[in-house]
Amino acid sequence: xxxxxxxxxxxxxxxxxxxxxxxxxxxxxxxxxxxxxxxxxxxxxxxxxxxxxxxxxxxxxxxxxxxxxxxxxxxxxxxxxxxxxxxxxxxxxxxxxxxxxxxxxxxxxxxxxxxxxxxxxxxxxxxxxxxxxxxxxxxxxxxxxxxxxxxxxxx
Amino acid sequence: xxxxxxxxxxxxxxxxxxxxxxxxxxxxxxxxxxxxxxxxxxxxxxxxxxxxxxxxxxxxxxxxxxxxxxxxxxxxxxxxxxxxxxxxxxxxxxxxxxxxxxxxxxxxxxxxxxxxxxxxxxxxxxxxxxxxxxxxxxxxxxxxxxxxxxxxxxxxxxxxxxxxxxxxxxxxxxxxxxxxxxxxxxxxxxxxxxxxxxxxxxxxxxxxxxxxxxxxxxxxxxxxxxxxxxxxxxxxxxxxxxxxxxxxxxxxxxxxxxxxxxxxxxxxxxxxxxxxxxxxxxxxxxxxxxxxxxxxxxxxxxxxxxxxxxxxxxxxxxxxxxxxxxxxxxxxxxxxxxxxxxxxxxxxxxxxxxxxxxxxxxxxxxxxxxxxxxxxxxxxxxxxxxxxxxxxxxxxxxxxxxxxxxxxxxxxxxxxxxxxxxxxxxxxxxxxxxxxxxxxxxxxxxxxxxxxxxxxxxxxxxxxxxxxxxxxxxxxxxxxxxxxxxxxxxxxxxxxxxxxxxxxxxxxxxxxxxxxxxxxxxxxxxxxxxxxxxxxxxxxxxxxxxxxxxxxxxxxxxxxxxxxxxxxxxxxxxxxxxxxxxxxxxxxxxxxxxxxxxxxxxxxxxxxxxxxxxxxxxxxxxxxxxxxxxxxxxxxxxxxxxxxxxxxxxxxxxxxxxxxxxxxxxxxxxxxxxxxxxxxxxxxxxxxxxxxxxxxxxxxxxxxxxxxxxxxxxxxxxxxxxxxxxxxxxxxxxxxxxxxxxxxxxxxxxxxxxxx
Numbered sequence: 070x071x072x073x074x075x076x077x078x079x080x081x082x083x084x085x086x087x088x089x090x091x092x093x094x095x096x097x098x099x100x101x102x103x104x105x106x107x108x109x110x111x112x113x114x115x116x117x118x119x120x121x122x123x124x125x126x127x128x129x130x131x132x133x134x135x136x137x138x139x140x141x142x143x144x145x146x147x148x149x150x151x152x153x154x155x156x157x158x159x160x161x162x163x164x165x166x167x168x169x170x171x172x173x174x175x176x177x178x179x180x181x182x183x184x185x186x187x188x189x190x191x192x193x194x195x196x197x198x199x200x201x202x203x204x205x206x207x208x209x210x211x212x213x214x215x216x217x218x219x220x221x222x223x224x
Numbered sequence: 225x226x227x228x229x230x231x232x233x234x235x236x237x238x239x240x241x242x243x244x245x246x247x248x249x250x251x252x253x254x255x256x257x258x259x260x261x262x263x264x265x266x267x268x269x270x271x272x273x274x275x276x277x278x279x280x281x282x283x284x285x286x287x288x289x290x291x292x293x294x295x296x297x298x299x300x301x302x303x304x305x306x307x308x309x310x311x312x313x314x315x316x317x318x319x320x321x322x323x324x325x326x327x328x329x330x331x332x333x334x335x336x337x338x339x340x341x342x343x344x345x346x347x348x349x350x351x352x353x354x355x356x357x358x359x360x361x362x363x364x365x366x367x368x369x370x371x372x373x374x375x376x377x378x379x380x381x382x383x384x385x386x387x388x389x390x391x392x393x394x395x396x397x398x399x400x401x402x403x404x405x406x407x408x409x410x411x412x413x414x415x416x417x418x419x420x421x422x423x424x425x426x427x428x429x430x431x432x433x434x435x436x437x438x439x440x441x442x443x444x445x446x447x448x449x450x451x452x453x454x455x456x457x458x459x460x461x462x463x464x465x466x467x468x469x470x471x472x473x474x475x476x477x478x479x480x481x482x483x484x485x486x487x488x489x490x491x492x493x494x495x496x497x498x499x500x501x502x503x504x505x506x507x508x509x510x511x512x513x514x515x516x517x518x519x520x521x522x523x524x525x526x527x528x529x530x531x532x533x534x535x536x537x538x539x540x541x542x543x544x545x546x547x548x549x550x551x552x553x554x555x556x557x558x559x560x561x562x563x564x565x566x567x568x569x570x571x572x573x574x575x576x577x578x579x580x581x582x583x584x585x586x587x588x589x590x591x592x593x594x595x596x597x598x599x600x601x602x603x604x605x606x607x608x609x610x611x612x613x614x615x616x617x618x619x620x621x622x623x624x625x626x627x628x629x630x631x632x633x634x635x636x637x638x639x640x641x642x643x644x645x646x647x648x649x650x651x652x653x654x655x656x657x658x659x660x661x662x663x664x665x666x667x668x669x670x671x672x673x674x675x676x677x678x679x680x681x682x683x684x685x686x687x688x689x690x691x692x693x694x695x696x697x698x699x700x701x702x703x704x705x706x707x708x709x710x711x712x713x714x715x716x717x718x719x720x721x722x723x724x725x726x727x728x729x730x731x732x733x734x735x736x737x738x739x740x741x742x743x744x745x746x747x748x749x750x751x752x753x754x755x756x757x758x759x760x761x762x763x764x765x766x767x768x769x770x771x772x773x774x775x776x777x778x779x780x781x782x783x784x785x786x787x788x789x790x791x792x793x794x795x796x797x798x799x800x801x802x803x804x805x806x807x808x809x810x811x812x813x814x815x816x817x818x819x820x821x822x823x824x825x826x827x828x829x830x831x832x833x834x835x836x837x838x839x840x841x842x843x844x845x846x847x848x849x850x851x852x853x854x855x856x857x858x859x860x861x862x863x864x865x866x867x868x869x870x871x872x873x874x875x876x877x878x879x880x881x882x883x884x885x886x887x888x889x890x891x892x893x894x895x896x897x898x899x900x901x902x903x904x905x906x907x908x909x910x911x912x913x914x915x916x917x918x919x920x921x922x923x924x925x926x927x928x929x930x931x932x933x934x935x936x937x938x939x940x941x942x943x944x945x946x947x948x949x950x951x952x953x954x955x956x957x958x959x960x961x962x963x964x965x966x967x968x969x970x971x972x973x974x975x976x977x978x979x980x
Contacts, residue, residue, distance in 0.1 A: 098253075103246075104246070104249065105245065105247065106246070107250070107414070107463075109413045109414070109415070110906055111495060112495065114905060115495075146246050155245070159241075159244040160244075162240070163236040163237065163240035164236055166234075166875070168240050168243050168244060170463045170464040171239070171243030171463065171699065172412075172414045174243050174246075197915050197917075198915065201913045204411075204413060204911060205413070205914075206410075207464055207699050208879060208880045209876075209880040209884075209912075209920065210914040211879045211917065211920055212876055213914070214914065
């Protein structure tokens, strides 16, 4: 039996009917068609499905949609400014070569955003800890860490 | 240095914004109206006879639209291109040969229904004895996997150069060792997926993250018994490939399902299917013998390899026979005997992975070099420099090194790691190690019909240039490199150029992305196409400016008269005039590049590549003798890239490859029990995280090379030297030499205990 949830996604209010076992990832990708959030493993191990729930990074593939009831979800589609300007982290990822295949990028950017929102001047170790749950197979992480550091310095 | 406005600088990728905002669409993000979801039933046994297959409980199940088994396929054996072996079917018919072998498939209106339907298919198996290691599988008493493969040998090759016996006699020191490398999973983050769709005229379109769209059609057309003209492959955005997204059986399964239910069918692998059925790096057992004189001159090399093919032959034969002899040119070896056995086992089929055989053999050779150096009391760096290849060399296998920055790479990395000082250090726990590599940039012997690439540069009436090629962006930055080559050649800003992913109905035939050929070969084609388009633009401008085309040039988007730049026109205006004055035809530049490579002879002798890439890496490690844990303190990597087209992306290739190499060296291990993979997930199969990645310093060694603006490949060779550099550093740190990958803490502890 479906249940009704009320939540905010990227600043917009939604009232939706979902199966109790529907994951937040399925809800975001399939019901809302926000496909920027990726599914890399479905087991909470790779971090490509990272979204922010009330500002904290979570793995949406192991979170139920009903757990987001009454809360605020931010996906990669929700961090650009209304005028289309990129978030400083997005721009820094492009400028510093922190993106290769791009599949980990949305989750990586959101984990970094959660870090900088809470700790605007993180150390290198804090940056690495913040993204340790987001796997990247392409970059070797060096340029991702540089991008996050540069976005932090610019803020 | 030549005056370039884009090449050799730093700039963002042209697909960066789409990827940073989540707008980039991968196969998992795509859907079509009426599309169904497919799931594959796989063998739970490593070797079993299929006695009975009953799908009756599935047919008619609500939401199920098609069930496919071997009976729905042509049942024609096929094999990967150039393997020479045709040993697989779309669905296993009589026997399942590994855990994961495709048995049947279902298409349903949603994934859950498809999954449920799979559980209702009944298969009766008779378990058969199985074998999992190539050295076991080759024994006469081992269970036979394919009836026609005696001793389970899928291929055997022997290469002889010079006189190795004489070389060994002349040596002052000869060493023989056994090395073994592990099964490394690509672990790209985007799981393999596809959408297969048939039109009403019986034409199949496959949308997929395909690394080789054009040439994969050969295999699909053979497997589906379909003329190639009835098959279209459209490449979708690729979320990492590393050699793992060449031909996929999954696409064929989707095609069979889609034909049956006359609806588009999408299949996306679950992550555990990725681990259990993708085509990982070929594990190899290498028996290596090398001889050296007291003065450091290498006199002979002999290897005998038993490589694990898994259950079917994908590209493992090419990996083994074409990939493992590149290392022989690194150090001017003349006397060589290489013997390669590719052996079937009841495991997942192995295939291409960044480095293509080179990381396996280079781990053995570069580890051995350190042993030889120690044996003759020579510094390992000096031994390498003493034998290193140089520009102009013709190696023992016929490779011509038109450019070679190997010695510079060795010296730069050594200097960066403070080699001379740290080699004197005798403190236990910390150590340094070095290793080098050499690689092809394309491989003539892979595709005998031709070795080259064609590109189109199409200029529309708005002055925008669109580049079409058959080559593939896998994340490495190929689209950006091609856009840069085109913009630089034409004298227009980078923002004016877009590069298309291949669609086999529209793009030129291209061999795709593998063998480090994308930049060198594909990029050269793009440069020629851009030059052709520019020539046409200048001809048009000459008419408009009443000048001679040879007096014109284009820079920063303006066509001008050389010497009097006030006489100029915007590129866009010339382009639009060209289109309108030619009846609407866009300016269409075409370029074909064929490298100066040759097909090798029956002994594999020949200059198979137009140029060769070189590199060296040095690692510093800290080993905890109590726990056996290795921390990579830092890595210095120097690569001869010809010329870097984009400093940022070139460094990115080296850094990313190095960290993959580190995973290969230390942490990436697949555990099996009786043919069942125990670690089909990221929790147990440990690819490096941000906390594991060491600080890296990269050096780009530039040489004069025939590539586009002098560029050659870097993505593949950059992962080859990492594991041996780390292994050598571990020996330097704690005095134990581990000859099997990955070098786990357990192996180090055992070796330390043995050493006492």
